[in-house]
Amino acid sequence: MFLPAFHDLLKPQWLAALSELKLSGGMAVSELSRTLGSSYMTVKQHCEDLTKLGYLKRTRVPRTEIGRPEIFYRLSEKADALFPGIPAAFTIEVLEQMQRMFGENAPDRMLFQYFQEQGESWKASISKGTTLLYKAQLFAKIRSKDGLFMKCLHDETSGRITLREFHHPLKGVFEKFPRAEAMELRAMEEALGVKITRKPQLLPGDQVGHVDFVFS
Numbered sequence: 030m031f032l033p034a035f036h037d038l039l040k041p042q043w044l045a046a047l048s049e050l051k052l053s054g055g056m057a058v059s060e061l062s063r064t065l066g067s068s069y070m071t072v073k074q075h076c077e078d079l080t081k082l083g084y085l086k087r088t089r090v091p092r093t094e095i096g097r098p099e100i101f102y103r104l105s106e107k108a109d110a111l112f113p114g115i116p117a118a119f120t121i122e123v124l125e126q127m128q129r130m131f132g133e134n135a136p137d138r139m140l141f142q143y144f145q146e147q148g149e150s151w152k153a154s155i156s157k158g159t160t161l162l163y164k165a166q167l168f169a170k171i172r173s174k175d176g177l178f179m180k181c182l183h184d185e186t187s188g189r190i191t192l193r194e195f196h197h198p199l200k201g202v203f204e205k206f207p208r209a210e211a212m213e214l215r216a217m218e219e220a221l222g223v224k225i226t227r228k229p230q231l232l233p234g235d236q237v238g239h240v241d242f243v244f245s
Contacts, residue, residue, distance in 0.1 A: 042067070042075050047084065047104065047111065051178070051195055054230070054238030055103030057090060076102045084108045112178070112196045121205050140209045148216030155220065161244070164221055165190050192225075192242040217242065 042065075049064050050056060056064070062072040079085045079102075086105045089098040124136040154171055158164030162183055169181040169192055178195040197203070203210045210227075218225050224245040230238050 151220035
């Protein structure tokens with residue numbers, strides 16, 4: 030999930046804490062220490078070190094039971110640099126140049142073509158899937174290799190399938206050209222052969238923690 034160089038540069042304990050916080054959107058120290066199988070004070074110290082370096086944000090949240098508020102950590106904006114990404118500034122500049130040279134809709138036309146081809150590639154890659162669940166599981170693996178971090182979740186009671194996305198390298202491009210987000214969703218639907226609803230899951234302060242793609 031991290032850029033390869035960071036596996037050499039960061040402490041394993043830091044990588045483990047950052048991974049769990051990325052997947053969860055944020056955790057109290059007590060919960061994080063249980064997840065990592067380490068002591069409360071050890072995990073708290075690692076989180077404090079990462080906070081001082083600017084990779085985590087520290088707040089306090091009320092306990093569900095009686096007691097003092099718990100210390101809660103989540104990733105900061107600076108932590109985005111630890112994960113794979115497309116050089117957004119360069120990509121956006123190229124698309125804006127196209128817009129100036131070939132008209133307002135030129136970036137959208139290019140992105141549409143890109144996602145059409147991407148969808149065909151996805152469809153071919155998951156074609157050996159014999160069930161929708163199997164195809165969704167294959168798709169999640171493919172997308173994770175592409176630099177996202179995606180999990181396939183299956184509710185056995187309801188049969189509902191959800192693709193949960195924790196990181197997307199094209200985030201900056203989507204913010205500048207929001208239609209591209211819908212184009213990618215359509216490509217996913219074409220590849221998987223099912224209607225999909227995109228549901229961003231917000232953290233306090235309207236920050237997106239992860240995105241759920243729910244199959245209808």
